[in-house]
Amino acid sequence: MKNTTWTFRQAKAEGKKLTMLTAYDYTMAKLMDQSGINGILIGDSLGMVVKGEPDTLSVTMEEMIYHTRAVKRGAGNALVVSDMPFMSYQVSVEQAVENAGRLVKEGGANAVKLEGGRIILPQIRAIVAAQIPVMGHLGLTPQSVNAFGGFKVQGKSEEAIRQLLDDAAALEEAGVFSIVLEGIPEKVAELITRKVAIPTIGIGAGKACDGQILVYQDMLGLFQDFVPKFVRQYANIGSIIVEAIGTYIHEVETGQFPAAEHTYRISEQLLEKLY
Ligand code: KIV
Secondary structure, three states: OOOOHHHHHHHHHOOOOEEEEEOOOHHHHHHHHHHOOOEEEEOOOHHHHOOOOOOOOOOOHHHHHHHHHHHHHHOOOOEEEEEOOOOOOOOOHHHHHHHHHHHHHOOOOOEEEOOEOHHHHHHHHHHHHOOOOEEEEEEOOHHHHHHHOOOOOOOOOHHHHHHHHHHHHHHHHHOOOEEEEEOOOHHHHHHHHHHOOOOEEEEOOOOOOOEEEEOHHHHOOOOOOOOOOOOOOOOOHHHHHHHHHHHHHHHHHOOOOOOHHHOOOOOHHHHHHHO
């Protein structure tokens, strides 16, 4: 079944959990779609897991469009959500609408995601008014890493929790179809999830959320720099790859690869003429 922003809302109403993963290319998007994932996020986490940067801040609109197009081609039934990168929506409402439009027109995204609460409400309202579905993102929003003084769990004091609750209510009122809750205590995510009628998608926010999202390199054991506390590794593809490449190197070095079945041939008669 095709996933849409409408089926996302419907899932919450029916108490059905939603599943999302990040992807950045066609091959992975196609595999995820085959598995039956509800949504694929082209996350600006690509700054870290694809580009090898220490944070997401360097990611550009051009990079987001490029990766969104690739994912879109592989995502048959999954809802395709594209991140608006740092400084693509903060400067002005006009800039935000124009860039959201590019992710849809040039990248093929079904929806866009912006980090932040009431501070970016004018941008969210304008994008929604342009008929582009918006996913919100609250809590440990990675584009605020410098303002937070690091990747720190958010929503721990009463004031911070009240801010999060007010932000979530404001985002819902502005028309977002869903909210990512990242890096906040489980009970805070549960409170928010109860208070809004739109689905919450958690990452490091406990199991009360209406759905979950993970960065695929984390959950498949591909990204080996560090494993965040909130990640479960469902496979260790990283070691499978290292082992397979080791075997390839050995077989090339010892003449076992390529073998006869991997080789194109010409007839013996033709060969004799050439000598
Ligand atoms: O950029 C990203 O991958 C994200 C998810 C972690 C929610 O925003």
